Amino acid sequence: MNLDRRVGWRRSGLLPTLAMKILTTFYRRMLVVALSIEEWSAAPEPPAGFAVRLLGLDDLRAYLRLRPDQGESVIRARLALGDRCFGVWRGPDLLHTGWVATRSACPVPYLEHEIRLLPGDVHPYDHHTRADARRLGIARLRMDAVFEACRSEGYRRSVGVVAWENATAIAAARAASYHVLGLVSRARFGRWRRLRVERWSDEPMPAFVAAGRE
Numbered sequence: 001m002n003l004d005r006r007v008g009w010r011r012s013g014l015l016p017t018l019a020m021k022i023l024t025t026f027y028r029r030m031l032v033v034a035l036s037i038e039e040w041s042a043a044p045e046p047p048a049g050f051a052v053r054l055l056g057l058d059d060l061r062a063y064l065r066l067r068p069d070q071g072e073s074v075i076r077a078r079l080a081l082g083d084r085c086f087g088v089w090r091g092p093d094l095l096h097t098g099w100v101a102t103r104s105a106c107p108v109p110y111l112e113h114e115i116r117l118l119p120g121d122v123h124p125y126d127h128h129t130r131a132d133a134r135r136l137g138i139a140r141l142r143m144d145a146v147f148e149a150c151r152s153e154g155y156r157r158s159v160g161v162v163a164w165e166n167a168t169a170i171a172a173a174r175a176a177s178y179h180v181l182g183l184v185s186r187a188r189f190g191r192w193r194r195l196r197v198e199r200w201s202d203e204p205m206p207a208f209v210a211a212g213r214e
Contacts, residue, residue, distance in 0.1 A: 029164035033178035042144040052145040062094040095133040120156040
């Protein structure tokens with residue numbers, strides 16, 4: 001399913017920002033998107049002057065300078081679970097980071113649920129670019145490195161989730177040639193909660209379960 005067919009209405013401004021914030025307190029939607037790692041091709045002309053590598057605890061200080069909104073304990077917990085973070089550097093400066101998980105159950109905090117990956121799937125999440133380094137093509141460098149590493153380990157597909165109202169993230173997913181598998185909606189009123197999954201593709205789609213449930 002093409003992304004443009006499902007999200008073009010939001011560009012008309014039908015839902016003002018304030019109204020959207022109020023709405024998403026009770027009702028949230030995320031597109032489930034995927035692309036084939038096996039068919040992924042690296043950028044033919046990558047931007048010069050940047051280096052991509054896997055980050056470790058030795059890079060924690062540089063990471064927290066880029067992401068002061070995240071605590072050290074969060075990063076250590078992700079690494080302990082086996083999640084990996086790839087970073088794009090220009091000299092000593094860390095400009096862009098992105099995480100990828102291969103474990104079977106990955107949290108999706110926005111939905112208060114977990115995505116249960118199918119065999120062969122990886123789940124990229126939490127990408128961030130420094131404001132003055134945007135639109136330089138460095139996110140593609142990170143994706144090339146991630147997918148090359150995952151493909152060499154036998155993984156076949158990248159599965160992500162994108163908030164319905166996040167036009168920037170949807171544009172990035174479209175540019176990377178992700179396609180839509182379906183839509184996950186979560187409604188919450190007090191203690192009552194309900195999750196609805198819509199499948200828009202014949203391609204296998206991962207399950208979503210309440211966080212912490214076996």
